[in-house]
Amino acid sequence: MKLRLFPQETAALELLADIAQQSVLAGQVLSEMFGARRQDHERIFEELMKIDARTSELQRALLTQLRTSFVNPLPREDLLGLSEGLGQAMDQLVAVGEITVVNRLDRLAREASDQLEIVNRQAELTVAAMRGLGRLDDLEDYWVEMLRLAKRADHTHRVWSAKAMRELSLGAYARGIEMARALQGAAQALRGVAASVGRIIVKES
Numbered sequence: 001m002k003l004r005l006f007p008q009e010t011a012a013l014e015l016l017a018d019i020a021q022q023s024v025l026a027g028q029v030l031s032e033m034f035g036a037r038r039q040d041h042e043r044i045f046e047e048l049m050k051i052d053a054r055t056s057e058l059q060r061a062l063l064t065q066l067r068t069s070f071v072n073p074l075p076r077e078d079l080l081g082l083s084e085g086l087g088q089a090m091d092q093l094v095a096v097g098e099i100t101v102v103n104r105l106d107r108l109a110r111e112a113s114d115q116l117e118i119v120n121r122q123a124e125l126t127v128a129a130m131r132g133l134g135r136l137d138d139l140e141d142y143w144v145e146m147l148r149l150a151k152r153a154d155h156t157h158r159v160w161s162a163k164a165m166r167e168l169s170l171g172a173y174a175r176g177i178e179m180a181r182a183l184q185g186a187a188q189a190l191r192g193v194a195a196s197v198g199r200i201i202v203k204e205s
Contacts, residue, residue: 003092004105008180010073010134011069012065012074012146013133013134015065016082016083017060017131017182019058019130020127021127022051022054022058022086022124023119023126023186023190024091024120024123024124024135026090026093026094027119028118029044029119030048030093030096030097031116033097033100034116037081038106039107040163045098045100048093051090055087055090056075059087062080062083063080066079066080074204076143078200081197082130085192085193085196086126089186089189091126092182095182096116096179097198099178099179099182100179103175104137105112109160109163110164111157112160112180112183113185115119115160115180116183118153118156119187119190122187122190123190124172125145125146126142126146126190126193131192133200134202136200136204137201140192140203141193143194143197146193147191149187150188150191150194153188153191157180157184160180161180164176164177184190
């Protein structure tokens with residue numbers, strides 16, 4: 001039997017989807033930054049910070065919604081946990097932009113773009129999943145695909161780290177590995193959101 005929620009119980013899910021959408025927008029801004037001239041990085045980073053501020057506003061709105069609504073589509077602590085995971089992903093994406101700016105990076109490893117592509121795909125899937133929390137039976141494929149992407153991100157991170165250790169000077173390695181860890185952190189945070197969805201599926205079945 002399909003697990004469904006009443007149509008009027010969707011406000012929290014729409015807020016979660018909006019929060020996840022900010023990660024999609026952040027990924028797009030970072031893609032622009034990766035392809036931009038170094039002198040444009042600070043301007044682009046300002047756009048990233050606006051997205052981060054919007055994420056915080058949406059998280060605050062969700063907290064108010066959960067606190068004041070009589071009926072929520074899922075337990076409040078589960079919805080809040082999803083919001084926190086999405087916030088952690090945004091923190092890591094902001095870190096990627098900040099690392100690019102403060103280290104004045106203008107030549108990034110190919111793996112940086114590969115990792116960002118993975119994170120962008122994770123974020124897109126997560127937006128749809130947040131809207132689909134009212135149909136939990138439909139989210140198993142999301143959980144499986146997010147696991148596959150997370151494994152791909154882990155592999156890319158290991159290859160990137162090994163390549164940097166072999167080929168870069170100590171200073172360049174330190175800067176590169178900081179970027180790699182931030183992108184990996186974003187991938188892991190979004191994987192954590194998917195893991196939380198998996199636990200919700202099992203608990204609500």
